Amino acid sequence: MAIVVRDARDSDLGALAELEAGVAGAAGWTRAQFAEDFGRPGRLVLAAESGGQVAGHAAARLSEGEAQLLTIAVRPELGRRGVGAALLAALSERARDAGCRAITFEVSERNAPARAFYVRAGARVVGRRPKFYNDGADALLMDITL
Numbered sequence: 001m002a003i004v005v006r007d008a009r010d011s012d013l014g015a016l017a018e019l020e021a022g023v024a025g026a027a028g029w030t031r032a033q034f035a036e037d038f039g040r041p042g043r044l045v046l047a048a049e050s051g052g053q054v055a056g057h058a059a060a061r062l063s064e065g066e067a068q069l070l071t072i073a074v075r076p077e078l079g080r081r082g083v084g085a086a087l088l089a090a091l092s093e094r095a096r097d098a099g100c101r102a103i104t105f106e107v108s109e110r111n112a113p114a115r116a117f118y119v120r121a122g123a124r125v126v127g128r129r130p131k132f133y134n135d136g137a138d139a140l141l142m143d144i145t146l
């Protein structure tokens with residue numbers, strides 16, 4: 001499957017918001033939240049395109065040498081085809097170019113697929129926030145050294 005990762009643009013807004021709303025485990029960003037980050041310094045919103053469609057996206061804020069990964073989601077029917085890995089690789093490259101030394105993020109301890117995905121990408125657990133999520137799950141604080 002050919003995957004191209006590029007900066008997200010206004011015409012992607014509907015697809016991005018739809019993905020956030022429809023994918024369990026995504027952060028739930030709204031159209032307005034994405035639009036606010038587009039083109040602003042220190043913000044990165046990437047879209048993965050495949051077959052002319054948005055297959056997934058990732059958003060991060062770059063600050064003080066860190067890229068904080070705020071949301072990443074792949075269309076469920078396109079899972080396990082390398083879309084998430086392509087997004088994370090592109091984000092890593094962009095963050096490194098911007099002088100970041102690490103990608104940091106939180107993940108629910110109950111989100112086993114995402115945890116496996118991050119560990120495969122070289123992430124390690126660096127902390128825990130007890131009962132951070134509405135369902136009572138702890139958040140694992142993780143990072144990837146760039």
Ligand SMILES: CC(C)(COP(=O)(O)OP(=O)(O)OC[C@H]1O[C@@H](n2cnc3c(N)ncnc32)[C@H](O)[C@@H]1OP(=O)(O)O)[C@@H](O)C(=O)NCCC(=O)NCCS
Pocket residue numbers: 023024025026027072073074075078079080081082083084085086106107108111112113114116117118120
């Ligand atoms: C987590 C997510 C972004 C991964 O995207 P993806 O495109 O399916 O992942 P990839 O195909 O790039 O997977 C790369 C590797 O990660 C691991 N991995 C990915 N999904 C996995 C799963 N469900 N179970 C176990 N390992 C998994 C595998 O090692 C995989 O390589 P392999 O398929 O060759 O074995 C996607 O499942 C998703 O959108 N989840 C819902 C939203 C979410 O939870 N976001 C994270 C919030 S913190």
